[in-house]
Amino acid sequence: MVKVTIGHLYPKQMNVYGDMGNIITLRYRLETRGFTVDYQPIDDAGDLKLIKPDILIGGGGQDSNQDVVQGNLVKNKTLIKNQAESGAVMLMICGLYQLFGHRFIVSDHHIIENIGVLDLETKAGETRLIGNVVADSRWGRLVGFENHSGRTTLGSDVKALGKVIKGAGNDSQSGEEGAVYNNVFGSYLHGPMLAKNPEFADELIKRALKNKGESDQLEPLDDEIENIAAKIAAKRPR
Numbered sequence: 001m002v003k004v005t006i007g008h009l010y011p012k013q014m015n016v017y018g019d020m021g022n023i024i025t026l027r028y029r030l031e032t033r034g035f036t037v038d039y040q041p042i043d044d045a046g047d048l049k050l051i052k053p054d055i056l057i058g059g060g061g062q063d064s065n066q067d068v069v070q071g072n073l074v075k076n077k078t079l080i081k082n083q084a085e086s087g088a089v090m091l092m093i094c095g096l097y098q099l100f101g102h103r104f105i106v107s108d109h110h111i112i113e114n115i116g117v118l119d120l121e122t123k124a125g126e127t128r129l130i131g132n133v134v135a136d137s138r139w140g141r142l143v144g145f146e147n148h149s150g151r152t153t154l155g156s157d158v159k160a161l162g163k164v165i166k167g168a169g170n171d172s173q174s175g176e177e178g179a180v181y182n183n184v185f186g187s188y189l190h191g192p193m194l195a196k197n198p199e200f201a202d203e204l205i206k207r208a209l210k211n212k213g214e215s216d217q218l219e220p221l222d223d224e225i226e227n228i229a230a231k232i233a234a235k236r237p238r
């Protein structure tokens, strides 16, 4: 039986608006297909050296919680970068998406350096961007819920994950939502994101299986409920 290890980065601090559901979704989609799931909560990113998860998931959090984990993340920057460069599959939502960028610009005099796994930077905004989001991606229509004050600008080494149809996305200006580099994905979508976007969830699984030298042909699942949930969420007002 093929075992897939799912690492969950800072589950205590970085886990809001149903982000834990991303883990539950992956577990369900793997176990239903006969894979074994090894769930590893990771409170110290240094543990990634031994755990080497097939899929690493991180969520969002308050600014104060981002401050709590930032030091540990930066301390382990090279380790995380190396894993990202060798093709590890990662999905970082909102607060950790921002922390995976180069820096967080709080004001002209206050810049927080982050880990730069993703070529992007985030600037604190005056207002919060809150509401339901719909974005078109290579993996179908993505729906979710955003709540962030940070405005994220992508550099040339990353591609946008999706094109915003409704909502603000990265910065409410560019029409872009999220970022992709190698097998590392970042997004502002909570909700949880993967539960309502089964095709994208399967993309993460396929990439992880490919890395393990396994077939990435996935048995289809009945996604009727997931697709209804996505349709309803997409119709909700901002």
Ligand code: GLN
Binding pocket: 016, 059, 060, 061, 062, 063, 066, 093, 094, 095, 096, 147, 148, 149, 150
């Ligand atoms: N604190 C960050 C911001 O407001 C991230 C928020 C979140 O993760 N939902 O931009």
